[in-house]
Amino acid sequence: MHPLTITRTVYDPATRDFIFDSAESKALPSIRQWINNNNPFIYWYILRVDNQSELSLDQWAIELYTHQALNIKEAYIDGIDRCFELKKRENDSWCDKYVLSIPKQLGIPIVGKGTRRILFKVDINCREGLMHEYGISGRFIAHGVESADIKEKFFQYSCKVGEFKQILDNNPDEASVYAEKRMSARYSAKDVQLFTNSFRMIHDLYSYCHSGLIQRDELLHKLQLLEDNFEKVPDIAKDKITPLLHDGIRELGLRTNNENLKSRYTRLCDSLVELLHIEVMGTNLGKGAIAAQESEILSNGTGYVNGDDNVSRQDGRTAGVGSSERHEKNSHGHDYTVNTGKLHQAQALKKPQVQNLSGPREQKIGKKAFLFPVLIIIVLAGYWMFSPLLVVNSGNQDTIIPQNTKVVDSPLAANDTNNVSIDNKTATTNTQLDLETYTNSIGMEFVLIPAGEFQMGSPSSEEDRDDDEGPVHEVTIENAYHLGKYEVTQAQWVEIMGNNPLYFDGDNKPVEQISWNEVQEFIKKLNAKEGTDKYRLPSEAEWEYACRAGTASSYSFGDDESKLEDYAWYCFNSGNITHPVGQKKPNPWGLYDMHGNVWEWCQDRWHDTYKNAPTDGSAWEDGNSSYRVSCGGSFFDTASGSRSAVRFSYDPSRYSALLGFRLLREV
Structure with a gap:
């Protein structure tokens, strides 16, 4: 009598049950639980080896012979928290051989009077496997005992399981x-x-x-x-x-x-x-x-068996008795966004979240006025004058910027206005402003952003918004500030840091692969070089305020998603790479790439909602989260992930080809 007894079982994912060799009611609950925790949606071939001798089998191996449509590359041994790879050996034109070898050095014996269960993951090539019946046989080999044959175990496979x-x-x-x-x-x-x-x-x-x-x-x-x-x-x-x-x-x-x-x-x-x-x-x-479709899958002649092997089949081979019991599957659900939304392109890059804007969106730009008689000009232009530094531009889009000098930049018509609706409430805002720019010693250009008030977040009516974009709340930006006209470029980063962590090479492309912590070091060195302490990251409120540029729509140019390609590099026009800054149209305040290209770091800690958020435009620095906010979407995100209100969280030590930044300079 051979000292080893080998029992074979196949787990069938269609019935969520086992095709029994023999009754193993005591062992099945733990095996079923293990499969449920790992992958209950594939076939598993399970061997139970009972060593009835007193001899401890310290070195052993299993050979399995299968049809070429079956792949058995991984195995798991009960009590061992690791995956074991099988070696594939071509056996003949029809059959492949897979070998699991357990040497003595691993210390995984089958002790005398003991039992081992080995679970083999079975992957089936769906193109070859449609409605086929398969058999798995093999041989158990151990040092010190005669090898034992593993009788062939048959099961039928429905391609629908691997659909x-x-x-x-x-x-x-x-x-x-x-x-x-x-x-x-x-x-x-x-x-x-x-x-x-x-x-x-x-x-x-x-x-x-x-x-x-x-x-x-x-x-x-x-x-x-x-x-x-x-x-x-x-x-x-x-x-x-x-x-x-x-x-x-x-x-x-x-x-x-x-x-x-x-x-x-x-x-x-x-x-x-x-x-x-x-x-x-x-x-x-x-x-x-x-x-109904799933029901059809399970009943469409699959012939799954569940019982003892001594029942005769019509073809003469032994098989089990069919089971009609069906086990309900657990419910799951599931965003370039590829989601089909984000990364969805694939990219399931994370899809940027959309902010809520609820309530009236009346934009109140700073109310500073000149003391000399230009009131008529202001009225005709249709916008509030907000700074004694403001200079009215004729509307010519060609602006010459002498090196290291301040100039007036007005790329868009200064008298253009839009009516935008938010939750059925209308606000009239200026969509063009003549804003002063500033250029520092390394060529960074900044646009002067006026003081004012805005509704931060996204309204419940905004398509594809997320809950973390609300509640919508009014924020007052008390002081004007300069914000980078472009995202910080690789050339500018190298000028200050002396290195380039790039993934996408290009001096005028946005720097990426930089963490929030590294940005803080960049700011420290830039301030030292410029002899100031005015440079920093914008708060999330300052970033969104500048991005919206007096608008209350999903994007700074309105709600028409089809126009996004004119303003942004995103998943459907980027080719999954970054692009040189400033190639697309600017927003109404002359800022480029506020939508797409790369996500932009902000100063704030991450919070899941805007409940109790600051209303003065300052960075929200308290809270338990160690994560920091980023805004604007990237080349990898969908349109919905590039909206003005989109926000996302990243670990401050995290770097990515999707992440860059632009700087704020205090006035």
């Missing part, structure tokens, strides 16, 4: 639509959009990891973009997806070359797609057409 992975492989946009339908039951529409917008980027990353030579810098960029997006949907991604990407980025950051990247990051890409599969397929579809 999402196939759709993602063929068309990530279709996969986004498919996922939105399945995930809407649990997550908000915006989160789902942000999540699914990342599918195109994931598809690109997956293809890249499975292609030829992988380049470290390019791979790092792709992973960082994905992590940025998924950080915007913590309810969906914080437990498994974001940590997986974070670990991959951290490890990649320690590498100095491209050696041995392919195998490690191919597995990471596979794991990422698997986690998407779990989130998408783990949704309770409820009633209606989708539920």
Whole structure:
């Protein structure tokens, strides 16, 4: 009598149950719980090895023989918190062999009179696997005992179980639509959009990891973009997806070359797609057409079996007795945004959040007036005069800026006005102002922003807004200030810091890959060079006030999203790269790239809402969060993620190709 008894079981994700070799009622609850915690939406092949001898098997191996449509690359051993890789050996034209080898040095014996359970992850090529029946057989080998054959275990596979992975492989946009339908039951529409917008980027990353030579810098960029997006949907991604990407980025950051990247990051890409599969397929579809579709999937002749192996099949082989019991799936839900919203492009770059604006939007620009007789000119121009430094411009857009001098910059017509509606209330505001500019010793240009009042946040009626953009509240900017006409460029950063942390090379492109903490060091050095203490990051209120430039609409140019490409580099026109500053149209106050290109750091700590926020325009520095605010969206975000009210949080030590800044200079 052989000292080993081997029991085989297959976990069927369609029925959420096991295809039994024999009754294992005592063991099944713990196995089921383990599978539910890892991935209940794939097939698992499970072996139980009972050692009936007194001999401890310190060194052992398992060979599995499968159809080529099946891949068995990972195994888990009960009680061991790690994944074991199997070696693939081609067996013949029909069958592959996978080998799990456990040497003595690992210290994972099968002790005398003891038991080990090994769970093998089974991945099936959906194109080859449609409605096929498969068998898995093998051999157990251990030092000191005769090898034991593992009898073939049969199961039927329905391609519908792997439907999402196939759709993602063929068309990530279709996969986004498919996922939105399945995930809407649990997550908000915006989160789902942000999540699914990342599918195109994931598809690109997956293809890249499975292609030829992988380049470290390019791979790092792709992973960082994905992590940025998924950080915007913590309810969906914080437990498994974001940590997986974070670990991959951290490890990649320690590498100095491209050696041995392919195998490690191919597995990471596979794991990422698997986690998407779990989130998408783990949704309770409820009633209606989708539920009916799932019901059809489960009943469409799949022939799943669940019982003892001594029951005869029509084809003469032994099989189990079919089970009609169906287990309900847990409900899940799920934003370039790719979400289909953000990163959705893929990029699930995180989609920028939209701020709320509720209540009247009457813009009150500072009321300082000249003491000499220009009142008639002011009235005809249709705007408040706000500073004794203000100079009326003729409207000519051509402005010559002598080096290191202050000049008047008025790129837009000074008498243009717009009527904008917020929550059915109308405010008339000047959309053009003649503003003074200032240029410092390293060529940074600044525009004078007038004092005034505005409604900060986004109204509940604004499309794709987030709750953290409210409540809308009035903020008074008591003092005028200079704000960078452009985002800080790489050349300017190098001038002060002596290094360039760039991902996208270009002297006139915005500097990126810089953390909030590094920006503070830049400001310190710039102030020292200029002999002043006037340079700093803008508060979130100062940033949004300048971005809106007297408007109360979703964007500084209005609510027409189709015009965004004239003002911003975002996911649908950027080509997923940054662009030189100042190439798009400015906002009404002459500021460029306030929408898109790169997210811009602000001084404030992050708060989930504006409840109890300062109303004087100062930075909100109290609170428990260590995260800092960024605004404006990036080249990687969708239109909704580039609105005036959009805001997002980042760790101050975090750097990204999506993150840059512009400076404020106090007057």
